[in-house]
Amino acid sequence: MGKLFDFHGGVKPQTHKQHSTREPIAVAPLPDLLVVPLHQSIGGTPHPLVQAGESVMKGQRIGAADGNVSAAVHAPTSGQVIAVEPRVMTHTSGLPMLSVVIESDGEEAWVAPEPVNYRSTPPDEIRDQLRDAGVVGLGGAVFPSHLKLNAGKDMPMTLVLNGAECEPYITCDDMLMRERAQDIVRGGRIMRDMLGAGQVLIGIEDNKPEAAAAMRAAVAALGEDMRVIVVPTRYPAGGAKQLIRSLTGIEVPHSKRSTDFGVQCFNVGTAYAIHQAIDLGRPLISRIVTVSGNVERPRNYEVLFGTPMSHLLQLAGAKPDTDRTLMGGPMMGYLMPNPDVPVVKATNCVIAGSRALFPPSPPEMPCIRCTACVEVCPADLQPHEMYWFARARNFGKAQEYHLFDCIECGCCAYVCPSHIPLVDYYRFAKTEIWAREREKEAADQARARFEFRNLREERDQQEKTAKLAAKTAASRQTAEKRVAPKPSAIADARPAAIEAAHAEGTVASAPALSVDPKKALIEAAIERARKQREAIAPKNTENLSEAQKAEIAEIEARRAKIREMAKTHDEDASK
């Protein structure tokens, strides 16, 4: 067993894991209707490849990756596409997102699988295959996996498989390791070879002895050289950075990629998905989801993407006092806008919540500088200082105290005796800093346009004077010739249009610039999706007090004013 490196801080909330590991993984029955959102990973929104009325096969690609930083989306079952339209997405904001709605025909008729022999295929092709199979990180980050599978350049690589699963309630990785350990190892083998990794470390928390045993047995059975390392149970031991530190002693700083330090970390579920995609040629259309919390029969299900969460809650027998649905664990999970939102690639756990299970927080008190938060912060931050500056809206100072190194794990808020929603303050500060940066960019652009307009007015003035002179000259000649149209009018029209588009931030996908009507339609859809994504960002602040809301409103008003200013300049400019 390898030497373990400790990470600072962490907390030990009740795990509640025993409830959902009593029964083996069950396949969730096929729902009648599946709503598959196109945007399910970090990166670009996939382009829809199907239209309403088309019939699809199980595993057929219905969304093509948008560039390389994206991942394809597939039909989870066979049936008929009844709509391609915005539906409420799997996000706290409850905003709509372009989704493919499929009515299942109950046949479960697969497209022909396209397995690949990864040993004899060039790595680039394997990466393309993974992208087109829609494989993304299944630990919750949903980062496209093919982007992380490049061979290390000048240092020996270590592959870390993350089976720590530290969040309370969640047991999907645990059960997957218990039941399908060999397939995980097979996926790990592909990753190892693609990375050219010298060693493979599989990290598992010590509250999952069955999983660790199963993984050890699988490694031995397949004759692989991988080490299963058991780490102490302590949230957030399964955070990628914390696990990398525990297993290798390497600390990957914020904004740096772990590859630069010779480590790459994947969730065990992702390894399983990679095995499916490469060895079996099956795209990612389902995952293991823990259904737990306020339910009669907590359990893990293999669930098709697009299945409504309510379908799972019904299976598990949600109790009558259930009043909310969470996706993910109680430390970092998200409140869902309603129980009917679909399971997506990021859905590792669905928790039925109730007032009894998650009692409302007692009133917020002032910080007493007790440093309980400092003791538990796995990023070695000073949470109370960041809170102080975020609250005072001294964002520069908050950044100086490394606000952006905060991983929002929630340990600080979990222990704070003053019940301060610390993470909300950090989210608020981050959002505000991003907004200010955007604002500044917009203001800079507005100023540039303003200066440009002055310049042009000057030029127009000169042109007018010149024309007047010419006219005077012309009038002396015969009046038979017609006056030619002002050349500068044509020259001006195009840049003005582009600029107007620029002001809306749409220059790349402005429909006016597309010729092909179908492409334009797609672009418009993508544009809508992008706007929705942007609109989500400030939604992190819902939990703030009235006073804070007022402050935010004030900031919004100020922003609106700047937008207004920018618009006026635009209008001026395009006159």
Added chain:
Amino acid sequence: MNNSPYIRQPASVQTVMLKVLLALLPGIGAYVWLFGAGVLVNLAIASAAALAGEALMLKARGRPLDIYLADLSAVVTAWLIVLTFPPIVPWWLTVAATLFAIVIVKQLYGGLGQNPFNPAMAAYAIMIVAFPALISQWPHSGLDFATQLDLIRGGSRNIDAITGATPLDALRTGLRQAVTPMTVQQVIAGGPAFGVLGGKGWEWIAGCYLLGGLWLWQQRVITWHLPLAFLAGIAVFAGALWGIDPGAFASPLFHLVSGGTLLGAFFIVTDPVSGATTPRGKLIFAVGVALITVIIRTFGAYPDGIAFAVLLMNICVPLIDMKTQPPVFGHKDD
């Protein structure tokens, strides 16, 4: 709750303060055993005054009374004031000190969590400057409860009959006698105030504070940094002086069990609000308090120096915290 985390550890300011109060109980028990029950009367008076002062100010500042009174932080301040005062101070002194601590040092600076100075120590410092005699009069052990009560009610004081010197005081007086200065050993051997380790009986009180303090540490209410650095600082600085001239300076052990050293280590230096918060900052803060304490005890005119030492270091806290920011995850080699 709309945002994560959706669960919290069952902790509150109230439980933190309650634990501090509980941890003080063994020390108070030893105190009563040594000096009689007068201190209990003072604790009651101070608690009432603290809550009344807090309530008044909260009302004036338009803050909710129920939440803030129930946080018990005012009671902790009140108890600490009483435990640093002699048990026979008149009631109005206790009330004045408590109100000063709560109204001026705490609430006028913004209430819970906002005060830059340790309220109990500020009150102690003001009172010892204003009423040096009253704060130096410790009863000799065994003074009966009726007399204590009378003194607390403001009865006239026949000082010599009722008071004895504290060990620190006796030592100071002995060492500084103009005519025949004694050595530490002579003072201790001859004085009724001294026990086996330090002051007679004081070592029991000190031991009980240590017990309570260790429990607080075990309960994770305090971290080891502050008490350990403070005690180590006292031992090292007192030890250095003692090493120079054991005849002229008291031993480190004497310092450790005398006066408010252990009360200070676990209950006063550890005040979260007015102290440093970074791990290294805590060490610097505590060592600073220790150094100033030993200096004042040895060379100053006041019976104990912890209060002034804490206040002086309180002033330095913003600077200490700023200069001792620990490296964050992934930036340790920067």
